[in-house]
Amino acid sequence: MTQVPGAGVTDHGGGVWSIAVPIPDNPLGHTLVHLLDTDRGPVLVDTGWDDPDSWDVLVAGLAACGADVADMYGVLLTHHHPDHHGLSARVRAASGAWLAMHEADAHVVRRTREYPMERWYGYMADKLTAAGAPAAHVAPLLAARDAGRTPRLAAHLPALPDRPLPPGELLDLPGRRLRAVWTPGHTPGHVCLHLEEAHPARLPGRGRLFSGDHLLPGITPHIGLYEDPDDSTVTDPLGDYLDSLERVGRLGAAEVLPAHQHAFAHAPDRVRELLAHHEARLAGLRALLAEPRTPWQLAERMEWNRPWADIPAGSRTIAVSEAEAHLRRLVKLGRAEAVPGSEPVAYVAV
Known part of the structure; x- marks a missing residue:
């Protein structure tokens, strides 16, 4: 592994590089966009946030790798979030590259493009009200919907x-053995990409894993709800995530190349840490349910990276989504249940 001076680029060997593409105004700092050489031309794993400065960093990083954005053959997207998918359209326009994404996340993208924004505002308001959010939190969503302040800008x-x-299939990338591994949880269609080739530094294990946001060395990804207003299915994203973690741990990758922080080895050890972390967190949340609480009340008492009073409204909505994902796991495990007749619905430990 070699750092390219001044370019935010790391040469991981064997025709693999990473480029640190900045995320504006975000504590994560950057997305690690990976470049993979193939016999048909270079391929990107994710693209970074859609921002002029981020684009300039991506283009300069590709140049430091000896590549040009116009030469891109394809883009493999680990998931649909804007810090991964944001620059995809611009890369495609500059190169003619194809964009590939798991169908479950492609469905989210289509839904985002097609549904009227006022419907989304109303749906979000209804979900938050059902979760026990106070009227003051929901009111701006309803006001924006009712006033028509929901512009849809095609750009x-x-x-x-x-x-x-x-x-499960080897991808059509001549000269490489890259297999997609479905790892739902962070998003419904998140995928990791397993490079089934000997590690260039001969680290023990089975190749390298582009892990997106699924497996990170020092933080855990957000696990929330991605539901379709037209679909009443009760999903279990945290259960999906934990199952996916175990699946990735069994791959035994020699090295993990994540989309944030830094590359790391010993993937099975990190998987065990994350499984233990989530088990402890579920136990802590069950203790909070010694008395009935709505998802909003649970979120207020959960441990976040700052006090609840300091969390802005948009982030509180995300936090409530994560609380609901954990509640669904507790209910499915038989450790909590809804209180009959409660409105909004409260949950209690059993």
């Missing part, structure tokens, strides 16, 4: 992928 719509990213 900011997420790009539609050109092709699916089928899990």
Whole structure:
């Protein structure tokens, strides 16, 4: 592994590089966009946030790798979040590259593009009200919906992928052995990409894993709800995430190349740490449910990276989504249940 001076670029060997593409006004700092050489041309794993400065860093980083954005053959998207998918349309326009994404996340992208924004505002308001959010938190959503302040700017719509990213199959990348591994949880269609080739530094294990946001060395990804207003299915994203973690741990990758922080080895050890972390967190939340609480009341008492009073409104909405994901796991495990007749619905430990 070699750092390229002044370029935010790391040469991981074997035709793999990472480029630290900045995320504006975000404590994560940057997304690690990976470049993979193939016999048909270079391929990107994710693209970074749609921002002029981020684009300039991506282009300069590719140049430091000896590549040009116009030469890109394809883009493999680990998931649809804007710090991964944001620059995809611009890369495609500059190069003609195809964009590949798991169908479950492609569905989210299509839904985002097609549904009227006022419907989303109303749906979010209804979900938050059902979760026990106070009227003051919901009111701005309803006001924006009712006043028609829901513009849809085509330039900011997420790009539609050109092709699916089928899990379990070797991808059509001449000269490389790269297999998509479906790892739902952080998003419904999150994928990791397993490079089934000997590690260039001969580290013990089975190749390298582009892990997106699924497996990170020092933080845990947000696990929330991605539901369709037209679909009444009760999902279990935290259960999906924990199952996916175990699946990734069994791969035994020699090295993990995540989308944030830094590359690391000993993936099975990190998987065990994360499984233990979530088990402890579920136990702590069950203790909070010694008395009935709504998802909002639970979120208020959960441990975040700052006090609840300091969390802005948009982030509180995300926090409540994470609380609901944990509640669903507790209910499915038989450790909590809804209180009959409660409105909004409260939950209690059993």
